[in-house]
Amino acid sequence: MSKRLFFGPDPERSRLRATVTSIEKALHELPSDAAGTKDLQDSFSSLVTQLALGPEPELRQCPNCSYFGMRAASVCGHCWTKLVPPASIEN
DSSP states (O other): OOOOOOOOSOHHHHHHHHHHHHHHHHHHHSOTTSTTHHHHHHHHHHHHHHHTOOSOOOEEEOTTTOOEEETTOSBOTTTOOBOOOGGGSOO
């Protein structure tokens, strides 16, 4: 049995974030005076707000078992090792 070394963000939400970014870029490239541009941008902004995706979660690797978990975690979700608080970690 292979050891699972990565437990990260939800792949579907990550794809949604990438799609949102791509559409935002395309919308900003539209001429601002084109018919319907403002309405389209407003509708898209409303959709993004409703999706409430937020930023991609920050991860870090457990120094004991090498599994990845949430950066803010105080305990590894795999081996239960107590983790140093994120503010104390050097970037």
